[in-house]
Amino acid sequence: MARISHIAIAVSDPEAARDFYVNGLGLEVVGELDSPTALGYYLSDGHVNLALLKFKSDEPAMTEGAPRHAGIHHFGVKVENMEEARAQIEAAGAVHRPYEGVEEMEKRGNVEIKFYGPDGVTVDLSEDGWAGTISM
Numbered sequence: 001m002a003r004i005s006h007i008a009i010a011v012s013d014p015e016a017a018r019d020f021y022v023n024g025l026g027l028e029v030v031g032e033l034d035s036p037t038a039l040g041y042y043l044s045d046g047h048v049n050l051a052l053l054k055f056k057s058d059e060p061a062m063t064e065g066a067p068r069h070a071g072i073h074h075f076g077v078k079v080e081n082m083e084e085a086r087a088q089i090e091a092a093g094a095v096h097r098p099y100e101g102v103e104e105m106e107k108r109g110n111v112e113i114k115f116y117g118p119d120g121v122t123v124d125l126s127e128d129g130w131a132g133t134i135s136m
Helices: 014-025 082-091 102-107
Strands: 006-010 028-034 038-044 049-055 074-078 113-116 122-126
Touching (some): 082 113
Antiparallel strands (some): 113 122
16 A cells, blocks of 8 residues: 655745744754755655755646646644644744634544645644554
8 A cells, every 4th residue: 555655845945944844843854955956855754755845947846737836735744742733833933724614624533723834835733643644
């Protein structure tokens, strides 16, 4: 069975994005990138690689039918203690992102809190995780 092990986020400021994910989520820098197509960093939580990429041109930024120089839709992070995790991510600059419909997700057992991080990327935090994720 396949397991997601890499997520790439297009960013406008690689250093600021790196600092946010390192300080806000505790990820570790495992590599730096300065290629003909992008500048950036590779981060990891020990299970998933997160690439933060500032594309140098439109061609490598192509996705979903158009160049995209900032963002993905969202990704989720399982946490051990929501209160501590929320304080940590907000201290790193995240903004809580409540929206209509969250109550319906909670009724289905999908309990999470959404935040905006750098470049408007949504980060979900959950103590319970999501279907198919590894237990802590």
